[in-house]
Amino acid sequence: RKEVEQDPGPFNVPEGATVAFNCTYSNSASQSFFWYRQDCRKEPKLLMSVYSSGNEDGRFTAQLNRASQYISLLIRDSKLSDSATYLCVVRGAAGNKLTFGGGTRVLVKP
Amino acid sequence: DGGITQSPKYLFRKEGQNVTLSCEQNLNHDAMYWYRQDPGQGLRLIYYSQIVNDFQKGDIAEGYSVSREKKESFPLTVTSAQKNPTAFYLCASSRISTRTQETQYFGPGTRLLVL
Numbered sequence: 001r002k003e004v005e006q007d008p009g010p011f012n013v014p015e016g017a018t019v020a021f022n023c024t025y026s027n028s029a030s031q032s033f034f035w036y037r038q039d040c041r042k043e044p045k046l047l048m049s050v051y052s053s054g055n056e057d058g059r060f061t062a063q064l065n066r067a068s069q070y071i072s073l074l075i076r077d078s079k080l081s082d083s084a085t086y087l088c089v090v091r092g093a094a095g096n097k098l099t100f101g102g103g104t105r106v107l108v109k110p
Numbered sequence: 111d112g113g114i115t116q117s118p119k120y121l122f123r124k125e126g127q128n129v130t131l132s133c134e135q136n137l138n139h140d141a142m143y144w145y146r147q148d149p150g151q152g153l154r155l156i157y158y159s160q161i162v163n164d165f166q167k168g169d170i171a172e173g174y175s176v177s178r179e180k181k182e183s184f185p186l187t188v189t190s191a192q193k194n195p196t197a198f199y200l201c202a203s204s205r206i207s208t209r210t211q212e213t214q215y216f217g218p219g220t221r222l223l224v225l
Contacts, residue, residue: 004152008150032212032213034213041198041221042218042219043200043216043217043218043219044153044200044216045216046213046215049213087152087153089213091213097155097158098213098214100145100152100153101152102150102151102152103152
């Protein structure tokens with residue numbers, strides 16, 4: 001089993017719709033969780049951290065479920081510019097090492 | 111501007127040749143990392159360094175070497191022993207902190223192709 005697993009998609013989303021997807025992690029001792037966004041042939045960029053109580057940043061909402069060991073990302077009112085691959089990233093119990101999921105591709109269409 | 115730079119953007123390697131990818135940061139970060147990304151896959155850690163003159167192997171270090179002579183610089187050499195080097199190489203840096211929300215920031219990447 002991979003340490004961090006994501007549905008690769010693509011999720012085809014009409015512009016203005018809501019899309020949500022999850023990421024599961026295997027190490028129950030994981031400390032920190034993040035969502036990164038990666039555009040085609042570009043570097044990953046931090047989208048948001050995921051806090052235990054859940055957090056929102058504009059149209060983006062992240063949730064953490066420690067009991068079931070998954071995090072989620074919800075995008076409301078999708079824009080064409082939201083088309084990208086979203087990487088789930090988990091920081092382990094020790095050190096600064098991060099483990100990356102394979103990414104979920106989102107395509108927002110007019 | 112503060113950030114991470116990588117060069118070159120594209121690099122071509124001939125059979126049996128060693129090539130070196132450059133990574134520089136002016137964020138005053140202590141830790142630096144090298145990742146490899148293959149199409150449709152997540153990032154895999156090659157090497158990382160948390161202090162000058164010290165570095166550790168990541169998950170896929172075979173066929174690669176690094177040095178950390180300066181805090182700002184962490185070059186990666188892809189040696190001829192790496193049989194499948196074609197990939198997108200990403201350098202990252204971070205502060206070293208017990209703060210759980212500390213994370214890594216990436217350079218623009220180098221795309222390596224084998225001729």
